[in-house]
Amino acid sequence: MKAPVTTTDTPAASAATETSPEPTTGSGPDYSTPSAIQAQNVTFADFGVRPEIVAALKDSGITHPFPIQAMTLPVAMSGHDIIGQAKTGTGKTLGFGVPLLHRVVAPGEPGYEDLVAPGKPQAVVVVPTRELAVQVANDLATASAKRSVRIVQVYGGRAYEPQIDALKSGVDVVVGTPGRMIDLLNQGHLTLLRAATVVLDEADEMLDLGFLPDVEKILARTPAQRHTMLFSATMPGAVVSMARRYMKQPTHIRAAEPDDEGATVKNIKQVVYRAHALDKVEVLARLLQSEGRGRSIVFARTKRTAAKVAEELQTRGFAAGAIHGDLGQGAREQALRAFRNGKIDVLVATDVAARGIDVDDVTHVVNYQCPEDERIYLHRVGRTGRAGNTGTAVTFVDWDDVPRWSLIDKALEVGFPEPVETYSTSPHLFADLNIPEGTKGRLPRSAQHLAGLDAEDVEDLGETGKRNSGSRSGGQRSGGRSAGPRSGGRHGGSHGEPRSTSRPDGGPVAASDNAGGTGERPASGSEEDGGQRRRRNRSRRRTRGGQEN
Template sequence: MLTTTTFRSLGILPETAEALEAVGITTPFPIQEMTLPVALAGNDVIGQAKTGTGKTLGFGLPLLERVTVAADVEAGRAAPEALADSPQALVVVPTRELCQQVTNDLLTAGKVRNVRVLAIYGGRAYEPQVDALKKGVDVVVGTPGRLLDLAGQKKLSLKHVRALVLDEADEMLDLGFLPDVEKIIAMLPAKRQTMLFSATMPGAVIGLARRYMSQPTHIRATAPDDEGATVANITQHIFRAHSLDKPELVARVLQASDRGLAMIFCRTKRTAADVAEQLAKRGFASGAVHGDLGQGAREQALRAFRNGKVDVLVCTDVAARGIDVEGVTHVINYQTPEDEKTYLHRIGRTGRAGASGTAITLVDWDDIPRWQLINKALDLPFNDPEETYSTSPHLFELLGIPEGTKGILPRAERTRAGLEAEEVEDLGETGGHGSRGPRGRGGRDSRDGDAPRTERPARTPRRRRRTRAGEPASAAETAAQAAVGTLTTGAQAPAPAVEDALAPSAPQEQEAAPRTPRRRRRTRAGASGAAGTEAAAVAVVAEPVVAAAPAPVLEPVTDESAPKTPRRRTRKAAAIAPEVPAPAAPPAEETEAPKAPRRRTRKAAAVAAEVPAPAAPADPAPAAAEEAPKTPRRRTTRKAAATAEVPAPAAAPAEESEAPKAPRRRTRKAAVAPEETPTA
């Protein structure tokens, strides 16, 4: 006998019944018929029913009845002071897809009364949700993480909540949401109505109910002709298939004659992405929904699936609950589910609201023990699945696949627009793989939630400017030229600084800070000691410095009877300097008579080349008569480094020289071999 119960006879508001009748919903399902009288009375309820039997309206209609809106004040059912902008009812769900599904159903049922329902879940920008809360919301449907975030920021007020619903409570426990759910419940008023709904009700959910519910009524609804855990109008097929043959097998199953929309479930995210890609290459309009995708891409695939642009949806268990899409005829378990609860929720995506469907499960050889546990728990007759391949005749016969079907969809049948035809909505995603913001709960996105995604400008490379001794290269070269000019005129400058200035391409890391030049006055006693350290420095400045040196000035040196020609010393090239040893300077006390001063000047390289220097004798000491006084020699300040080139000869004792000798004039040797010239 057919039931004549309607929603109007169950005592719901006329506006709610009118909204349901507008979409063709007039007769309640068993879970709705049994739950509404108890829930409308304000009692706590634990509802349990199979997937696809209308649990959402089973708790949604009583929830809408407890909300006071402006239409109730106009109808005289409530006082104006009962209105509130903060939420009056709260629904907590485990997944984002289920959050969207419940929100859509509540909006449909509360359309005539204009009930404001807001979905709050992660992966979207905070700003639109916060703005909607400021404008006023009657019912909030959300996931635990985002609800705690907004409540902690004082954006969401839960002090006016009159009814709480925990949908798919067993899934929230499995995902580890129990601590978050307990925090949310602690924020609610103590006096409220609490309802728990799920297709499976493990012992942990019953313990949660006893802790937070007051004398709940446990309602388990089944149809009279529907025995067992699964829905009777779903045809189940279990095949033992090889993993390498599964893509070909699935491609042929998808070409069955009576196939509408199809959902393929995988255990891992990587497998789901791979199967979707392979099906797309075979010509099928496929989309993917899994945790590695951003929220925008997940919603794009679901919209394309509902709109018919995509007829194959490959997903993980995130879409196993709450997805209610009309026209799903086939559900394929590409991989064996983890347990019997997951199996029930997967195949429950088809055969919904009294429709028929087909559920196909492909079991690997390694998954046979797992499947046998599921089969035993659900009391199914498929303990030993039949070995099946993509070419097996019984596969074509059982599923209605035309003969000669191959694993590639013919081009004539590729009529779907595909996933690319559905635009991706900019949700201002926060966290996850599809966003740029920081990951984790409470992380804010680096972009504004309402602004379009913009690319960052290209980074300008840093330009490096070569400097020498802390100054630009051009300034350093100018300073080097000035230093060379100073040395040319006879001023003192340190040899290392000149060497650095004359090096045109010295590496930057070898540059040193300029040193303060020390003025050194050369003495005969210290000439030999400084010769070794100053010889290398003269090698760099020998040619450029002496090129502009002034001509030497000669002064006569006289003895008692006749004037003597003073000795003239010039610089030698750095290459000849090591060949001439440095003679020791005579002590000042051994010279009894004053000597004529010798004036030493620098000699240009050109002059040294034209006038050859005399060869140095073995005993170069200048001799002078003891009784004849000598004109003292006048020495000019020379660069300390020049003494390494032409060392002073050793002086002979004054008492051994009996007769005066003509002084020898020494000049600097050129880079060529030296020649002897007669003395003046």
């Protein structure tokens, strides 16, 4: 019997086949609704998935699919095109990853030598960001751990040569970002003519970043007869139009928990405060000392703010790091590894980097700056409450952002149309977030026990475009400042701003923002002579940096 599926009555459904769920009989499983899936306690083995994939997932503690996975698998395994729509953090990656790997034939398996072009990609996954490419590739590697499937990541910021060598030596699945994929396609190093399975992940984010034209170029280089799966948390009109052009009668599957009707998953506690710009970091420092807090992500709108907040938290004793566009790819991956490995527990990020942060046990998300719109809010908040865990999302709204927040609240029905005015000493702040009474804006030394960002090595990626900055944000131990002659004078400047961690071109900023003095000790000779030499050198470096920018 054909597995039943669901469709929606949203505008996006017009791009999908209007298929009504078939009635189930007593002899067949019912995968038509999340509640039916939960009631039957189905496992991945129930869907006819390769035993090696089931065993690999079981070794990782994954046996029962989430609703979006259980509703997707019967349709995907039969080769039908799919539009999968589910809230952020509900398991879309395995929803397409399991059927993709099920159809791939790995070296040494029956049928591999019969392929038309062994060693050429049999499947391709297109994602919007580098961090998401790493996360998706790692998830696929986990699910194929008991097979010899070759998975290659291709994205910008890394050297071309290792990626080209990997493609030449043979590959089964390619995961990458549109820009680097097109570069390799144009150079002739990547061919997708045998890619029978194509996945577009986080399609709405690719739209926001302006990647849809590139995605269409990639689709044009794939076979006409292919299995296409598009996954997205939201379904804007442009994504629906692309689905109409490049997908064949796709089935639109929309999954949510039975009692979860909101825009975000039900197990996320959402709190919104109207905070003063000069007091927000004090509120944040107290919030990060709430009882039961684990890994936390702080979101900022700008690269400068992300760097500033991360450095401010470090001076207050928190094991924090930053990930933003001014950092080289090596430094960005270092911060993510340190976050995943528990060497830091606070990650300050800009929105572009957010899509690749897939850590199940993030307990708190803080919107240090109000999101631009409701979609960005959903994707930020979706970093917590993942894989069935609970989470807390706190949003700071500046006075200037009140109109923007009103639109977000109205669109998502968050329930905070007029955020309460909140300061770092407000009693309701401590009560709402379970912050111990008497908590101050600095983490006590007794609680500073994490290794910090410096404990995680920076991988030499042979980067293109940007250099790893030696002054990367977050590059010190919890509770300490990085050593070296550049560590002084951060608060001495007239603006009270920290120095930028790197130039927009990715190079290091060697000069302090403090023109009045650095607080540095001369290495040798007269203090006056040494200070004059350093001031002259700083002026020259600042001038050169201004010309380069």
